[in-house]
Amino acid sequence: MESYKRYYKYVAVIALLSLGACSEDFLNRNPQGQLTDDQVSNTKAVEWMLTGAYGLMNGNRDGTWGNYASAPSQWLFGEVAADNAHKGSELADQAVMFDIEMHNAISVNEHLSTMWNNYYEGITRCNATLRQLKVLQESGSGDRFSDQRAAEIEAEARMLRGHYYFFLWRVFRNIPYVDETISTTDAARVPNNVDVLPMIEADFQFAAQNLSDAKPLGDAGRVDQIAAKAYLGKVYLYQKKYPEALVLFKEVIAARPNLETLPFLNNFDVNTENGPESIFAAQHAINPDGGGDNANVGDMLGGLYGSAPANCCGFFNPSFDLVNSFRVTSQGLPMLDGAFRTNPYKSDFGLSGAAKSNYAVDNTLAVDPRLDYTVGRRGVPYHDWGVMPGDGWLRDPAFGGPFVAYKHMIDQADFAGNTQSGGTNYVTSLNVNIIRLADVYLMAAECAAEAGDLAYALARVNNVRARAAKLPHKSVGGTPVAAYNVQPYAAFTGKEHALDAIRFERRLELALEGHRFFDLVRWGIAKQVLEGYSTFEGSFIGAYGGLTFSEKNNYFPIPQDQIDRSGGALVQN
Template sequence: MKQIIYFTLTILLVSCSSEFLEKDPYGQLTQEQISKEENLESLIVGAYSILNGQIDNASNAFNSPASNWSFGDVVSDDAYKGGGGTGDQNNIHQMEIFSTNPSLIDIERKWKALYEGVRRTNIAIGILNETEDISSDLKQQRLAEMKFLRGHFYFELKKIYNRIPFLDENATSLTDFKVSNTELSNEQVWGKIETDFNDAYAILPATQSQKGRPTKYAAMAYLAKVYLFQGKWDQVLTSTEDVMLNGGYSLMDNFEHVFLPENDNSPEIVFSVQQSINDGNPSNYNGSIGDRLLAPGGPRYSAYGFLRPTQNLVNAYKTNSAGLPSMDNSELTMSDNVDPRIDFTLGRPGIPYKDLGILYQADWARDLATYGPYGPKKRIVSANSPHHLTVWPYVSALNYYIIRYADVLLWRAEALIHTDDIEGARTIINNIRKRARDGNKVMTLDGSSTAANYFIEEYPAFADANEAMTALRMERRLEFAHEGHRFFDLVRWGIAEQVINTYVAAEKEIRPYLNGVNFINGKHEYFPIPQSQVDLGGTDEGGNPLITQNTGY
């Protein structure tokens, strides 16, 4: 059984308004009532509850998914939108073909969900600062938790929208809420996010009895990620070293086991969105509601069929005679050698699917002609599992892992390459590959042999930093495919235009709907600011809009 803080959506004090500029009333409770420990705890749990992207008790949290499957995977070279053709959730199709506009529901809802999180944490911090009704130690710990969560929400906003208004708990008057999204420099916004995680690290305990709450070393790991996105390599090394030496984390022996709900809070998971089903919520919205469109079809699942692996991603798992990635994007065949992670990450025709005793078939997928024969697998829970809901909304209790220990390791490897320790980076990359080599493999239905020609080996010495970085980037792709990170990695590496346009040039030959797609450097690295926020943002004393649209939109 999971030992977690359940992120129930019931909240005593906070209204459901979603506009980030709006200041919230405290309902019918007095300040004295608000400060009572039980009410404070409800307020705090309400801040945690927004982590899963659910903002209004509606079933379309897939427009603001915590997993970023649309924002991080579908807009990359790792996934097609899927579903019943380009008109099914056409808003996500527009994102996939880089025709995103500021009025798309996903652009609006993601912004609102993240600022709802900011709003709830700010309210909780403000009330905690004023209360004297709980012990000093508990008060400081809860303040640290709220700063951790606020840091997370702002990190997501920064990487998705870039130019964002920053509001903290000191915003109390209507004037305070009239904030420009260009008032702070890029470095200043990052600095404020760093401050939240540093403050959290200083206070949070090394372990938590309730697994949904962040720890000291989760805060340090997230701080490492903030440094990573800024290219602060020395700080990445310092912070990852702290996590590795003191955090108590480790890789699981088997890659397959990382993505089983019963292992949701294993030593590999640094911080995650806690999800549950059959917990009393009448609609099971505490489950993986943001991912409910990913069900792959077939005889045991609903046929939503979104998040379909690209041929390019499938080809990336091909290995050469040395057991290393072939890197040539040649089409994978059943006789080729493959990295064993492929068949835990995606569904391939003729390969057993989970523990169902059946082979994945191409016709499980909707609109085979548009999106090809492959399906999602990594974040799909076995239909035999009690953690999978067999009725609407077809969600699961599989947590979404915001940071895995494998992340921390590969961040450190990347920083080592940038600081001229190529051999140190190679050791880390090979440790990740050794798990895939030595761990479980998918077996044939009768268990007599492996289901494919699995062959993966360690890298020999790298010739130079460029070769090392190529290997690092490929390892992140293979290890974290369909976990919502790929697009943001391409952007921070500065190679999004090159990679995506090269991908489209080849992929459009088999996926004609990609004809005409073009990634524009200097525009498509970030999503547009929601038009509603530009319109509602107001003007400064000189009549200039406070909320300025991102370049190119």
């Protein structure tokens, strides 16, 4: 890899197919569409196989359309299935997404199959890399890796495999575990009755032990020891192994600059990707021919609508609940008691006639400035696209609401070279951060609070809030569009207060980045939060009312086609 902007699948396939050049005797050519042992028993081939394993980080096996459920941002399972966003568009468009949103998905839902198939493809590529690495190193061939590079390749492949398994585990929980020692034939019959977390943990442990802080081969898009430690700590956190997780999070924090010195907006800017806040990211790129299959195709449905500079499908509308959660008290603190739902802000929703036409944004609304860099709302500048006009950029506001997502779109000034050709500006080269430093700060704060170290927890939360306070205030004609205010907590009064504050801060800081539903589940509060949210959200748009959540909804059905193919080895959740 020569650059962090990798064309993973495109390059890997061409390279693998070109490794066995034609024989001088056409009668002795290798079989078409099939790689021989000689073709993959060399260092170059193994490196390309590893590149192919990286390729699934964008959740796309082939083409551009259809990979929404496997987006690395996990907007569908992590945000729409939570209280942060609606699927958007119109009810009949991708109606099965609405089933996921309302937790009524059944096993034939196409998005479950997409998630399953694409991430198991990533696992398959990791296993193929590990298998061929072992064959090569044991072959006695002169073309072998040094022991150091061999261990590094194994660590990279296992890190990626752990990531793919972790994403699958969060969504489906009971999944079959297949590693490089299991043949393709046997893999189809592996049952899903074993806890895979210990194996995921082992992969991240190996990666943490065998990678260094330096990026392998100097490529910014590869995994390193910092990413492995952060991800291992996250797996520990999910298992409530707080002391073990905290040690790792502190090491990650110590290895990076103070969060307060790192601009929040750099995380969502194509010009500042892979900076010091980025810990583990899906790398995206526009192909040399302008194609977008290696770009951020998973988020493409979130392209805006109508007269917007990037207009596609009008999906992924932030909820009223999320928007109002950014409201603050007179002390500049979040409303942890739920008071943000009292006299809620609705933008121009529900207005008609002159009231609609003459709507002006309420610049007295006291909010955290992160709101307007997370959500687009009428009367407020959106990137460099101009002032968000409301319905003109929305597909069906009566169903999806009046708001649009912000973080996954890029500035219009950056469209050239960073969007798919043909006017599809909603397919971009913007990377997706799967773990970033602010996430690590808040996970560390959570672990510390659980262990009773409220001082450390307070300091990390206030680091995140101090950075948020530095965001530029948006204005129109020199007048601020809101009464922006974000202040630090003076103290946590106890463990419960600390955890409430940390959980709320995660919602604000990481909103629409794919964490929310999984956080609610691991905290054990999904039923309480989502049913309360449904009552609130349903008061605006009836379609979202009446949600009933039970323990079985903590994860999703296993795709029926996988159960059928397994011959009974897989058991439905």
